[in-house]
Amino acid sequence: MTFQVTVTPSGRQFSCEADETVLSAALRAGVGLPYGCKNGACGSCKGKITAGTVVHGNHQQRALPETEEAQGMSLFCCAKPQSDLTIEAREIVASGDYPIKKMPTRIAKLEKLSDDVMLVKLQLPANERLQYRAGQYIEFLLRDGKRRSYSMANAPHLDEHITLHIRHMPGGVFTDQVFSTLKERDILRFEGPQGSFFLREDSDKPIVLLASGTGFAPIKALVEHLIHTQSTRPVSLYWGGRRPADLYMNDLCQEWAAQLSGFTYVPVVSNATPEDQWSGRTGFVHQAVMADFPDLSGHEVYACGAPIVVESAQRDFVAQCGLPADAFFADSFTSEADLAN
Structure with a gap:
């Protein structure tokens, strides 16, 4: 059986088979819904169902708590339609999408x-x-x-x-x-x-880049792209790790900070030991951002790394620093243990 899905506020529509997830059908139809892991673990594809019903496959309770599901929220990567649907989602307008x-x-x-x-x-x-x-x-x-x-x-x-x-x-x-x-x-x-984690280039807002661990990988790609396009947007990079060795390309970041106008780099270590002789910032990396940017209302944030870091940053930046919810872009790195559950 085939159902019709309408996306608000864009008004885009696409068809979805009963045995197909909403996200898969959207991608097949060229409708740009946000997504990350596609396994119900990261929560990047979360949106609201305003009409119709779905059944959810296996997913992490952390990504979609029962209380949110009862309020009509859905993980579109593991939601299969039971009827025609109207969904509320922040559609990504990306010209020239590249083929998978x-x-x-x-x-x-x-x-x-x-x-x-x-x-x-x-x-x-x-x-x-x-x-x-x-x-x-x-x-x-x-x-x-x-x-x-x-x-x-x-x-x-x-x-x-x-x-x-x-x-x-x-x-x-x-x-x-x-x-x-x-x-x-x-x-x-x-x-x-x-994935839908990439730079929104139709904005001129200052950028905060937040990475934990190997979440630095896509952040590095973003910085290289900003350099290549000669962007003039101010950029602040915060990279967090448990120990200094976790900041495995610290020297490269220091080079960017020394050479690039409008670029700052703040390394943050949460569990330094005396033998590390760490004299830099300590604590949680997203809290370092909050200390330096108590008002994020005019910024965009790109966050990548462990789910707990991404989730904490999104919650606190929006609730305490005035970051608009639609100015937070993230890629939450799920582990093999996450995917197995």
Whole structure:
């Protein structure tokens, strides 16, 4: 059975099969709903159903608490229609959306950036190019049918290789391979580009970039894109980690701050030990932003990293710093444990 979905306030409409998720149908129809993990774990695709009913597949309670579901909220990545629907969602208007491709790729380089972060460079087939926006991600297609998502850490104009920053999660289906058996010249397959985390270039507002851990990867791509386009928007980058070693490209960020006009960099460490001899900012990275920007009403925020960091930043920036809800853009990094639940 086929149902009709109407998106407000844009008025766009698309059809959705009864066994298809709302997000999948929207993407198939070229309707730009926001999304991240596509597994019901990150909450990026959350919107409201104002007419009709859906049934939700497996998802994280954190991403859609029962209280929100009772109020009509929905995770469109795992919601299947039971009737015609009217949904309320912040539609993304992105001219020239790039096609999602399945492609083979060869490992060109593996380099440890820290004890638990690997730089992976991917070589595409000759005469092939992946068109994408800085901030988007790819999904590796594993042999057992599972998928693993990683943000591209280089801007599109720096496309000799696709670079990824992969953190080792002990026991992880894919990351154990990356840190043990995977070697240069191995062949993998991926699908991309994916995700709605990218720079909104129709704005001239000052930008706050917030990263935790390897959430720095897509943030790095955004900075490279801003440099490439000679943007004049003021940019403040806050990068948080538990220990100084987690800020594995700190020197690059310091170089940006020294060389770029209107760019500031604030590293923040939450669990420094005496042997770290850390003299910089401490505590939670989003609280460092709040201390420096008590009024975010005229800014845009791009946040990426652990779900708890992204969720805390969104809640507190909007409630306490006056950030407009539609000026917060995020990519919440779900772990393999999140996807398994």
